[in-house]
Amino acid sequence: MRALQFTWRDCLFVHWPVERGTLRTAVPDSLALDTHEGQAWVSILVSTIENARPPGVPAMLGMTFPQVNFRTYVRLGRTPGVYFLSLDTGSRLAVRVARSLYRLPYYYADIVTESGSLHRVRSRRIQRGAPPVEFEATYEPEGSASTPEPGTLEDFLAERYRLFVPQAGRTTEIEHDPWYLYPATAEVSAESFFEAVGLPEPKRETRVRYCPRMEFHVQTPTRIEE
Numbered sequence: 001m002r003a004l005q006f007t008w009r010d011c012l013f014v015h016w017p018v019e020r021g022t023l024r025t026a027v028p029d030s031l032a033l034d035t036h037e038g039q040a041w042v043s044i045l046v047s048t049i050e051n052a053r054p055p056g057v058p059a060m061l062g063m064t065f066p067q068v069n070f071r072t073y074v075r076l077g078r079t080p081g082v083y084f085l086s087l088d089t090g091s092r093l094a095v096r097v098a099r100s101l102y103r104l105p106y107y108y109a110d111i112v113t114e115s116g117s118l119h120r121v122r123s124r125r126i127q128r129g130a131p132p133v134e135f136e137a138t139y140e141p142e143g144s145a146s147t148p149e150p151g152t153l154e155d156f157l158a159e160r161y162r163l164f165v166p167q168a169g170r171t172t173e174i175e176h177d178p179w180y181l182y183p184a185t186a187e188v189s190a191e192s193f194f195e196a197v198g199l200p201e202p203k204r205e206t207r208v209r210y211c212p213r214m215e216f217h218v219q220t221p222t223r224i225e226e
Contacts, residue, residue, distance in 0.1 A: 002175075003101070004218040006052035006062065010115050012139050013181070013209040014188055015043045015157050016202040023072060026197045027083055030166045030224075031074040036156040042072045042085070042199070043157060044190055046121050046137060048113060052094070055217075065091035066111040068123045068135055070193050073156070074164060076171070076224065081162035085197045088125055088133065095127070102221055103168035107133070119210075131196035139186035141210040147178045154181065158209070169224050175217040184210040 020033055020040045027033060033040050051062030069087040073080070088109035089095060098106040108127040114120040118140050125133040148154035158179040164171050186208045194201045 001220045002055045002217050003220040004052060004216075005055055006216055006218075007050040008047040008214045008216060009050055009212065010046075010048055010113070010119055011211040011214060012046040012119065012121070012137060012184070012186065013043060013157070013207075013211075014045075014137070014186060014190070015041055015207040015209075017204050018042050018072075018199070018202055022199060026085060026199055027072060027074060028166045031076055031083055031164055034073040034075045034080055034156075036153050040072070041157060042070070042202075044135070044188075044193065045069050045071065046113075046135075049089075049094075063091060063094060065089055065094055066113050066121070066123075067094075068109070068111065068121070070197070073160070076164055076166075079162060080160065081164050081171070082160045083164055086133070086193070088123055088135070102163075102172060103165045103170055104163075109133075133192045133196050134189070135193060136189040137186055139184050139188075139208065139210065141182035141184045141212075143183045145180045145182045145211075147180055153207075154209075157207070164224070165221075166224060170221040171224050172221045173219040175219070176214055179211055179214065181209040181211050184208045 050064045051059040053062035067089045070085040071082045074083045090111040095106040098104045109125045111123040123135040191201045
């Protein structure tokens with residue numbers, strides 16, 4: 001059953017290759033690390049979430065807020081998905097809803113975004129008792145957009161349709177069309193995101209992609225079957 005629908009706008013994807021042994025310490029043992037050709041990855045995704053609401057509610061009554069999420073790629077059995085290391089958002093209500101309904105590690109943050117030919121985002125976590133985290137990026141799409149080819153690294157990083165929260169014994173299905181991604185350039189400062197979850201900041205080159213818009217439907221969480 002669908003529980004939420006919303007639009008992502010000005011989506012930035014920043015991907016880093018990481019060592020599997022190091023990443024293993026940040027992911028629950030019940031989830032297997034998913035890799036592409038033996039390489040593990042983490043990603044930061046930035047977007048403005050527009051008109052978040054239950055199905056049937058008019059878009060004008062939905063919530064709109066910026067978000068920065070930090071995720072990695074996992075499997076439960078043969079099922080691929082994502083595991084969120086953290087999610088920062090500029091809406092206190094979104095934090096409460098996501099934590100209560102989905103048991104996700106959401107934090108309230110002061111997030112400022114600027115959109116145009118050049119996009120900027122600055123985020124500073126301000127939730128009391130939470131690890132201090134700051135993030136800043138300036139990014140610009142370039143070239144032509146394309147849909148990831150099945151089996152490619154692009155497909156591995158983008159086309160994920162399930163999230164896992166094993167600490168709460170829950171999983172949630174995500175519905176959206178295939179991504180249509182532009183190559184992009186970006187200047188990114190994200191060291192504290194890694195520090196907050198006990199990971200060293202990767203020194204290897206990032207992969208950056210951009211999507212102007214994507215529609216999402218999120219299902220009601222279900223129990224993870226033993």
